[in-house]
Amino acid sequence: MLSDADIIADRRRMRRKLTFWRVLSILILVLGLVSAGMFIGRNSLDGSYKNHIARISVSGLIVGSEQMEKLIKQVSASSSVKAVIVSIDSPGGTTTGSEKLYRSLRALAAKKPVVAFVDGNAASGAYITAIATDHIVARETSIVGSIGVIMQYPNVAGLLDKVGVKFEEVKSSPLKAEPSGYKPTSPEAREAMQKIIADSFTWFKGLVADRRGLKETELATVADGRIFTGRQGLPLKLVDELGDERTAVAWLETQKGIEKGLSIREWKPKSYENLSFLSTLAYGADLLGYEKVADNFRRAGEKAAASNLDGLLALWQPSLNN
Incomplete structure (x- = not known):
């Protein structure tokens, strides 16, 4: 019969084995994601799909990604893209990164109808992203504004x-x-x-x-640097309409003559070059159901990204202390 000490030792050994296999499974998944990213880089959206509305997501810190710039040019050149929804959930970023994204979106808007959907935050540099579009739709409780610059x-x-x-x-x-x-x-x-x-x-x-x-x-x-909710921003002319992505699509159909019933396709950068190692680990942990582990990786990635920002910032209070 096993003693209490033997039982405790067995439990510890099992716990260590379980931890080992969890870590190993995450590493294997990460390698798979990297390989998939290389494959997607060669086989991502190239305009061969039927007519559709493209969705470009702007989230996290805006730092002027070359991959995003290339993506916007690809969307602009695709004959199957009839309109674009820019889905925004970002606290902003560097002024140069925000300007770069603004210029790219304005060039896109010169060729195709572009509408912004604020699905969370469009503060500071991210609000610069929103005003680059033809029309801004925001959720009632979203955050907009924070017009200002800080060093x-x-x-x-x-x-x-x-x-x-x-x-x-x-x-x-x-x-x-x-x-x-x-x-x-x-x-x-x-x-x-x-x-x-x-x-x-x-x-x-x-x-x-x-x-x-x-x-x-x-x-x-x-x-004056303050933030506003979508509801507050409507009468202040910071946003044009309250609603969700379907509201944005309805505007494209009624005001820009876009064919009704078009599907929405997410356009993403062609590779995972812009995905940090910590972000990849977080994504892998999420897929495996390890939510707490994923949160830790994600927060570490946000801290690392914020610590690398220099120069002028158009940024609204990112939470980095939790």
């Missing part, structure tokens, strides 16, 4: 003083490589940064005023 950088000068580390530098002029996280920001450096922020903010407001047809007083009401 953030850590300052570890106090910490360095405590540990007795001094950062030395030799540079050509006082404002070279400013601001620096190794010393307090000088008034001159802060003023220079503020001018950059002001210039980018003026550019952002100009886009909103032009695309949404806002008067100066109307623009001032919405351009």
Whole structure:
């Protein structure tokens, strides 16, 4: 008869074996996804499908993906795509990434009807994405707005003083490589940064005023950096209509003359080159039913992506502390 100690030891061995096989199954799935991605890269949508409405999803941090730019060009060139729905759920991203996506979508809109569907967040840089389309449909409780620009950088000068580390530098002029996280920001450096922020903010407001047809007083009401729900954004002209994706399709049919009954096909980048390793692990864990493991991988990926952002941001408060 087994003793309690033997039973506990057996349970531990079984637990270790179970953990091993779970990890192994995730790794095998990841390898399968990578292989599938390479296959999809050679066999993804190329315009050979029958007439349809293309859906392009914009989610997560916007950083100016080359894969997304290529995808939009492919959608534009496809004769079977009769209209495009841009489904948005993003807190924004870098100003250059947002501008790049905006320009690509405007070029697409010059060739095909394009409607935005805010399925969650279209804040800051993601709102720039929304206004690149011909019409904005948002859920009532979605988030829009956050019109503004921010530059953030850590300052570890106090910490360095405590540990007795001094950062030395030799540079050509006082404002070279400013601001620096190794010393307090000088008034001159802060003023220079503020001018950059002001210039980018003026550019952002100009886009909103032009695309949404806002008067100066109307623009001032919405351009103070705050966010709005879809319901609030409707009378403020930040969105055109409340509803879901079917509402967006109905607008394309009634206002742009798109044939009724067309199917919606999701267009995705041709490969997984833009999918980080941690995101791939999260996807694999989700498929295997390990939701908590997937959440941990996903959060780690978000933190890693946010830590790599530099320069000016058009971003609404991503949650990175949980």
